[in-house]
Amino acid sequence: MQENGFKHSVKVPRLYKIAAKIVQQVREEGASIKHLVYQAKHPNYPAILALVTQTLQNGKHLDYILRKSKILMNEARFDPWLARILITELLWGKKRLAGDAKPIQTILSYETKLKSILDKLIESKEIIKPKKVTKPRYVRINTLVMTVADAINGFRDEGWIFVRNNHTVYEDFLQMIRTLEENQFTTDLHVPDLLVFPQGTNFYTHPCYQDGSIILQDKASCIPALLLNPTPNSVVLDMCAAPGMKTSQLAAAMNNEGLVYAVEKDQRRFQSLTQIMETVGATCVKTVNRDVLTLSDKEFPDVEYILLDPSCTGSGMTDRLMYDDNTDEQRNAERIEKLAGFQKKILYHALKNFPKVKRIVYSTCSIYPEENEMIVKKVMENCKNFKLKNARKGLKTKWINSMNNENDGEYKKILKRCIYAKPEVDLTNGFFVAVFERITPKEENKMEVESE
Known part of the structure; x- marks a missing residue:
């Protein structure tokens, strides 16, 4: 025809x-x-x-x-x-x-x-050249099935050269990973179970990736679960869990002891999440196919820790759209406003509906203030049972909080307590992380006066 x-x-x-x-x-x-x-x-x-x-x-x-x-x-x-x-x-x-x-x-x-x-x-010279962001390949070791030492030895056996990371200064570490040769790898400065390989290293066909022993997870994506830091035998709620990399990191942090509710509304993503949890051996994870806004303490009691990484513009993802911020096609005011409304709603839900929760980590893979510090400010103004902790104190060494927005003046105190990962500086995807902790009955919300 x-x-x-x-x-x-x-x-x-x-x-x-x-x-x-x-x-x-x-x-x-x-x-x-x-x-x-x-x-x-x-x-x-x-x-x-x-x-x-x-x-x-x-x-x-x-x-x-x-x-x-x-x-x-x-x-x-x-x-x-x-x-x-x-x-x-x-x-x-x-x-x-x-x-x-x-x-x-x-x-x-x-x-x-x-x-x-x-x-x-x-x-017309209106052509927009994408930013060139060069970042290494990050590989998180699934410590549920393999130790970091065993992983290092395994890569050595394959011919990789291990470069010992003796740096304590962040800038020195960044310079080291910028200059890794094609056959070298090292350990990360902040995330203990993360290895760093040269840019472009392909692990998708590696046996350890296939069986879930290693997880290809950007460093910035590892920081929220690291800062949530749930203890073994605790109860954790991962409110927007798919695809599941952070969920599996939580299970590893807890040594599979306790319970992680991993919630995903979309059926296709839920099925993928469930499959990934089986592959990586995260037996303490219970996947839940629900709208997270319908969850309550009655059905999910004793939740002590909440990880909230909601849908966002993804403006920090270097493998998606790499334009300057002001020309990025994702920067659509109507779309950002809609996403920010959802982000604020779900964060309120986390803060107000789980009375035993003591720590909540909010994160996005966005570099837009509307999804980050602006959300934090609006929520803190109406939720007095939590304080905003200095997230950088949860890392063993300093973080270059390099984000300079036009709103720095108004949001300065919030930004000093949050973490921004900036691709050109931190050699990761763009990311934002805020840590909330419940205040004690005798304690006041000290966000405005807490020491830096």
Whole structure:
């Protein structure tokens, strides 16, 4: 069957279809690129990863090109995510498309127009170059099944050279991991079960990744569970648990002794969360497929610790969109306002509905103040049973709290008690962490006067 000269029997290459689906999930759900690419199990992992990353990096330009070319308006049945993938391949990737599939032929019929729009965009100097953020590969050891010492010895046996970390000054440590050679690795300065490898090291096919002995988790993502610091035999509530890396870290911190409620509302993400907990051997975790705002102390009694890492813009994730903050396509005021409303609501729920909770850690993978210090300030103004602790005191060495927002003056006291991870400085994803602790009956909320 043919229509307008196109052969409908010819399918789009699977690589393009998979890449389109991944881009959609990253943009709409804030999912992890590398996790999705790995889950796709396509034999050409590097090609899909490169194409997806390139498509996301050029997201703002693609939106502009699609509007100016009117492809989606003229071709109403064209999948917009596939269109982005194919245009990326034509303009920034291989810079050529081949095949008789209708979507490919459609893009090729617009080739001259697409290239003309891009040329004019470049000439106008409105082209936005993504930031280049170089950060190492972080590997957390699953201490439920392996000690850090055994992991180090195992990597040594594979030919890796272990560089002993004797640094006590954060800046010196950062310089060391910046200059790791391709066959070297070391231990982290703040997270005791975290190893640091050179940028780009691929562990997705490593046997220890496959069996859950190692977990590929960015350093900044490890800090919330580290600061929550639940003791063995305690009861923990992970309010937004999927995909489960922080949940498994909590289980390891507790030596699988106690109970971790891991809550996820979305059915697909819940199933993935449950599977991951089984893979890593987190037997103290009970997965819960519920809307966390419906949870109460009656159904989940004796909760002592709460980890809250809610949905956010993901503006700190260096493998998603790497534009300057003011031009980032994620920085949509309406979207941020909607997310901030949810974040504030769920944090209030955590603070007010679990009377035995003594510590709550709130974190986001965002660098936007609307999702971070602004949320903390609004909540602290209306919740007098908790104080804001100095999160940096929970780390064994200092942290460069380098975030400088235009709101620093108004939020200075809050920012001094919270942790911001900044990609260019800390060599991690962008992250924000705040620690709340319940005050004693005789204690006042001392956020405004507590010593630094």
